Amino acid sequence: xxxxxxxxxxGAKRDAFERAKRVRLMLFDVDGVLxxxxxxxxxxxxxxxxFSAIDGLGIRLLLQTGVTVALLSGRDSxxxxxxxxxxxxxxxxxxxxxxxxxxxxLAARLGVSAAQxxxxxxxxxxxxxxxxxxxxxxxxxxxxxxxxxxxxIAGAPAGxxxxxxxxxxxMRAQGTLEAALARYLA
Amino acid sequence: xxxxxxxxxxGAKRDAFERAKRVRLMLFDVDGVLxxxxxxxxxxxxxxxxFSAIDGLGIRLLLQTGVTVALLSGRDSxxxxxxxxxxxxxxxxxxxxxxxxxxxxLAARLGVSAAQxxxxxxxxxxxxxxxxxxxxxxxxxxxxxxxxxxxxIAGAPAGxxxxxxxxxxxMRAQGTLEAALARYLA
Amino acid sequence: xxxxxxxxxxGAKRDAFERAKRVRLMLFDVDGVLxxxxxxxxxxxxxxxxFSAIDGLGIRLLLQTGVTVALLSGRDSxxxxxxxxxxxxxxxxxxxxxxxxxxxxLAARLGVSAAQxxxxxxxxxxxxxxxxxxxxxxxxxxxxxxxxxxxxIAGAPAGxxxxxxxxxxxMRAQGTLEAALARYLA
Amino acid sequence: xxxxxxxxxxGAKRDAFERAKRVRLMLFDVDGVLxxxxxxxxxxxxxxxxFSAIDGLGIRLLLQTGVTVALLSGRDSxxxxxxxxxxxxxxxxxxxxxxxxxxxxLAARLGVSAAQxxxxxxxxxxxxxxxxxxxxxxxxxxxxxxxxxxxxIAGAPAGxxxxxxxxxxxMRAQGTLEAALARYLA
Numbered sequence: 001x002x003x004x005x006x007x008x009x010x011g012a013k014r015d016a017f018e019r020a021k022r023v024r025l026m027l028f029d030v031d032g033v034l035x036x037x038x039x040x041x042x043x044x045x046x047x048x049x050x051f052s053a054i055d056g057l058g059i060r061l062l063l064q065t066g067v068t069v070a071l072l073s074g075r076d077s078x079x080x081x082x083x084x085x086x087x088x089x090x091x092x093x094x095x096x097x098x099x100x101x102x103x104x105x106l107a108a109r110l111g112v113s114a115a116q117x118x119x120x121x122x123x124x125x126x127x128x129x130x131x132x133x134x135x136x137x138x139x140x141x142x143x144x145x146x147x148x149x150x151x152x153i154a155g156a157p158a159g160x161x162x163x164x165x166x167x168x169x170x171m172r173a174q175g176t177l178e179a180a181l182a183r184y185l186a
Numbered sequence: 187x188x189x190x191x192x193x194x195x196x197g198a199k200r201d202a203f204e205r206a207k208r209v210r211l212m213l214f215d216v217d218g219v220l221x222x223x224x225x226x227x228x229x230x231x232x233x234x235x236x237f238s239a240i241d242g243l244g245i246r247l248l249l250q251t252g253v254t255v256a257l258l259s260g261r262d263s264x265x266x267x268x269x270x271x272x273x274x275x276x277x278x279x280x281x282x283x284x285x286x287x288x289x290x291x292l293a294a295r296l297g298v299s300a301a302q303x304x305x306x307x308x309x310x311x312x313x314x315x316x317x318x319x320x321x322x323x324x325x326x327x328x329x330x331x332x333x334x335x336x337x338x339i340a341g342a343p344a345g346x347x348x349x350x351x352x353x354x355x356x357m358r359a360q361g362t363l364e365a366a367l368a369r370y371l372a
Numbered sequence: 373x374x375x376x377x378x379x380x381x382x383g384a385k386r387d388a389f390e391r392a393k394r395v396r397l398m399l400f401d402v403d404g405v406l407x408x409x410x411x412x413x414x415x416x417x418x419x420x421x422x423f424s425a426i427d428g429l430g431i432r433l434l435l436q437t438g439v440t441v442a443l444l445s446g447r448d449s450x451x452x453x454x455x456x457x458x459x460x461x462x463x464x465x466x467x468x469x470x471x472x473x474x475x476x477x478l479a480a481r482l483g484v485s486a487a488q489x490x491x492x493x494x495x496x497x498x499x500x501x502x503x504x505x506x507x508x509x510x511x512x513x514x515x516x517x518x519x520x521x522x523x524x525i526a527g528a529p530a531g532x533x534x535x536x537x538x539x540x541x542x543m544r545a546q547g548t549l550e551a552a553l554a555r556y557l558a
Numbered sequence: 559x560x561x562x563x564x565x566x567x568x569g570a571k572r573d574a575f576e577r578a579k580r581v582r583l584m585l586f587d588v589d590g591v592l593x594x595x596x597x598x599x600x601x602x603x604x605x606x607x608x609f610s611a612i613d614g615l616g617i618r619l620l621l622q623t624g625v626t627v628a629l630l631s632g633r634d635s636x637x638x639x640x641x642x643x644x645x646x647x648x649x650x651x652x653x654x655x656x657x658x659x660x661x662x663x664l665a666a667r668l669g670v671s672a673a674q675x676x677x678x679x680x681x682x683x684x685x686x687x688x689x690x691x692x693x694x695x696x697x698x699x700x701x702x703x704x705x706x707x708x709x710x711i712a713g714a715p716a717g718x719x720x721x722x723x724x725x726x727x728x729m730r731a732q733g734t735l736e737a738a739l740a741r742y743l744a
Contacts, residue, residue, distance in 0.1 A: 031425035037532060038422045040226075040412075043450035045458065047420070048233070050224045053217035053261070057309060075425070078229035086231065123429060124556040131557075141533075145553060160223060161327075181331060184310040185317075226598075234605065236596045239589035239633070243681060264601035272603065346595060347699075367703060370682040371689075403611035409718060410608045412598075415636035417644065419606070447611070495615060496742040503743075513719075517739060 016152040019135040020173035023067060023118040025110060027103065027129065028059075028163055030073040030080050032122035033139060036159035049079040052160050058167030059087050065176040070106060072099055074125055100128035120166055122146055122158065137166050202338040205321040206359035209253060209304040211296060213289065213315065214245075214349055216259040216266050218308035219325060222345035235265040238346050244353030245273050251362040256292060258285055260311055286314035306352055308332055308344065323352050388524040391507040392545035395439060395490040397482060399475065399501065400431075400535055402445040402452050404494035405511060408531035421451040422531060430536030431459050437548040442478060444471055446497055472500035492538055494518055494530065509538050574710040577693040578731035581625060581676040583668060585661065585687065586617075586721055588631040588638050590680035591697060594717035607637040610718050616725030617645050623734040628664060630657055632683055658686035678724055680704055680716060695724050 031037050034055055040048035063069055069089050073080060076095035084092045091110075096102035107117060118135035119126065122142035130136035130149055138150040139158035147153055152169060154162035171177035217223055220241055226234035249255055256277035257270055263280065270278045277296075282288035293303060304321035305312065308328035316322035316335055324336040325344035333339055338355060340348035357363035403409050406427055412420035435441055442463035443456055449466065456464045463482075468474035479489060490507035491498065494514035502508035502521055510522040511530035519525055524541060526534035543549035589595050592613055598606035621627055628649035629642055635652065642650045649668075654660035665675060676693035677684065680700035688694035688707055696708040697716035705711055710727060712720035729735035 035425075037425045039425055039428075039455075040420045040422050041451040041455050042420055043454060045454045048226045048228055050226050053221075053223045053225055054309070056225070057311070079227040082229060082231045083225075083227050123426070124553050125429070127556040128558070145556075181310050184313040184331075186314070234598045234600055236598050239593075239595045239597055240681075242597070243683070265599040268601060268603045269597075269599050367682050370685040370703075372686070407611075409611045411611055411614070411641075412606045412608050413637040413641050414606055415640060417640045495612075496739050497615070499742040500744070517742075 012151070016135070016137075016169075017173050019151055020118070020170045022116055023135050023170055023174075024116040025068045025070065025107065025112040025118070026062065026135075026166075026170065027070045027072045027117065027119040027133070029119075029121040029123070029126050030071055030077075031075060032141070032158055033120050034071075034083075034159060034163055036157065037122075037141075038159075046075075046077060046079075049077060049083070050159060051083050052164075054161050055159070055163035055167075056083075056087055058164030059089065061180050062167040062170060063088055065171060065174065065180065067170065067174075068110060068112070072096060072102060072119070072126075072129065074099065099125060100132065103129045103132070118166075118170065120154075120163065135170075137169075198337070202321070202323075202355075203359050205337055206304070206356045208302055209321050209356055209360075210302040211254045211256065211293065211298040211304070212248065212352075212356065213256045213258045213303065213305040213319070215305075215307040215309070215312050216257055216263075217261060218327070218344055219306050220257070220269075220345060220349055222343065223308075223327075232261075232263060232265075235263060235269075236345060237269050238350075240347050241345070241349035241353075242269075242273055244350030245275065247366050248353040248356060249274055251357060251360065251366065253356065253360075254296060254298070258282060258288060258305070258312075258315065260285065285311060286318070289315045289318070304352075304356070306340075306349065321356075323355075384523070388507070388509075388541075389545050391523055392490070392542050394488055395507050395542055395546075396488040397440045397442065397479065397484040397490070398434065398538075398542065399442045399444045399489065399491040399505070401491075401493040401495070401498050402443055402449075403447060404513070404530055405492050406443075406455075406531060406535055408529065409494075409513075418447075418449060418451075421449060421455070423455050424532050424536075426533050427531070427535035427539075428455075428459055430539030431461065433552050434539040434542060435460055437543060437546065437552065439542065439546075440482060440484070444468060444474060444491070444498075444501065446471065471497060472504070475501045475504070490538075490542070492526075492535065507542075509541075570709070574693070574695075574727075575731050577709055578676070578728045580674055581693050581728055581732075582674040583626045583628065583665065583670040583676070584620065584724075584728065585628045585630045585675065585677040585691070587677075587679040587681070587684050588629055588635075589633060590699070590716055591678050592629075592641075592717060592721055594715065595680075595699075604633075604635060604637075607635060607641075608717060609641050610722075612719050613717070613721040613725075614641075614645055616722030617647065619738050620725040620728060621646055623729060623732065623738065625728065625732075626668060626670070630654060630660060630677070630684075630687065632657065657683060658690070661687045661690070676724075676728070678712075678721065693728075695727075 039046050070091035072093045093102045114132045115134045117133040119130045119133040120137045136150050137152040138146050139154050139162035141158050154165045156162045156165045225232050258279045279288045300318045301320045303319040305316045305319040306323045322336050323338040324332050325340050325348035327344050340351045342348045342351045411418050441461050444465045465474045486504045487506045489505040491502045491505040492509045508522050509524040510518050511526050511534035513530050526537045528534045528537045597604050630651045651660045672690045673692045675691040677688045677691040678695045694708050695710040696704050697712050697720035699716050712723045714720045714723045
């Protein structure tokens, strides 16, 4: 995708935009997507995770437009639950060894099909979900195999704007971005 | 502004300089302005915020010239209060859902008009205040909508010199920078 | 190596690839290799170390192919033990003033010769081990003396993908990478 | 210095090298020199400071050659004392409002003249000491006024190799570097 000719790039962008229009459920991986992948360890294991205020505001805005947001993490960290609670993310799937099964159970519970789902991931373990979702995206730092399967690759860094960029891309595609930002221009 | 022709850029710089001369009250957003936007979370929520010694010294210098400094944050974090206390910032407006109302109440209390106020922000939620202030500025990492409304965009990174750059810009415009630095050259 | 002519570079790459085929025991230094070298200090000394989820997954994958992984650190940090335990790394040599002796004792215990060992380091103190191992590698940020003795220099940053890159390089050389990733493409 | 012509640059380098030969006491500022200037705050103030293992090893090597190392900080942080103790730095001058007086008292106590002293700083408040020392250096991120007064500007980042680079520069000038590194090539 990165070595694509300009025409292919344009086509890929239009395709991603069309796919983004249909998303009713957006899943975000945590480490390497909502963070830059760093894990702060103390003597008894992981103690801190660094999220981004910029990404947080994007997720809040997306939630306000009625899109459901879920976190889907292979690890299990209480910091993720705390961050999700603050952002108003109800669906937090942690410690999911089999991310595909976790995704399918959630989608079924919510009555959302894969054709209405999007997923942002950075590692090969995210591919089983990404490949089933209508809209697959990745941060620029993602594994090359993941980038090869993404419809959209964020230009902003993971854990510092990549998720925000995707939230605004979805809102632009769905025609909700302008209204969301207009309130700040009154 | 970034794609402006050289002439327009020069004009914008001169305009920002003139605006900076009038600032008696300077407001700084916190996350994404005095930090790089990262929020360190532990099991029970946010626990750490990373400020910059470089920005801190700029704020101290600005305060010594008689300009009033205030922090204006949509979030509520005890780390911000601790940092403000250390820097000698008396006015700390946290958890301000409506930043415009918080700003107007502060300005009224201090007897400062919007024509004498400056604001540095990075997110659309900062725009209602920025657009009312005589001098609006932003870090280079700010949201594009915010950059479009800024009179001055810092070249140094947010949370690592952006606020310092603005403090020195204000002091240069107000003719107080040289004296502030001269004591170190004695 | 960095200023080498294209032909020399190709030769060096092929040589590194051949060397990687033989590795049954892979040693990683910690600070500056599995981290970016930063040490977070509180009032009573070092309290935090920032590892990478990306590197962690690479080590897990490499372990699953049957290669033994060991950590070899001159410092002594409980955070390292916690991280190693989580990744399933059994051999953790910390506080090793004499890294060469620690390596030789481990290799003897495991019945692995230096010709079957690899080592990733960033500092001159890592050279006595690196120079004995069949496969020596370094992050791009390593000391110039270390880079000069490395068969392979990672392009990804230390503490953010450098070790992952080496793990995948080993797996590619040993013909185990494709199968390890294939499960995510099913 | 940065816009200097090649000849001037060569002259400046030779001058810095000559100056480095005479240094028996080397002072390092902390924030912005041994760290990247970031201060991690919790509810009750600063709690963490991020040092670099790379810089630490440089300071250890320099100490082993008989050069005295001192830390000179305007702030007061227990993390600095802990880091200094670990590195074997005996002279730690913290909370020094007047850095020049603190330096002169230390130099007198040690029987070292300013002509035998070096100082690495990044802020104008470091200038009164830097301008008295025979060898003044700064990280590349230092304030422009400080860079203008430095004999040597490090290419490596502050808090991630800048101090290491200066330690090796001193050792190279004093003819002690080769022997210090040779032990790792045995």
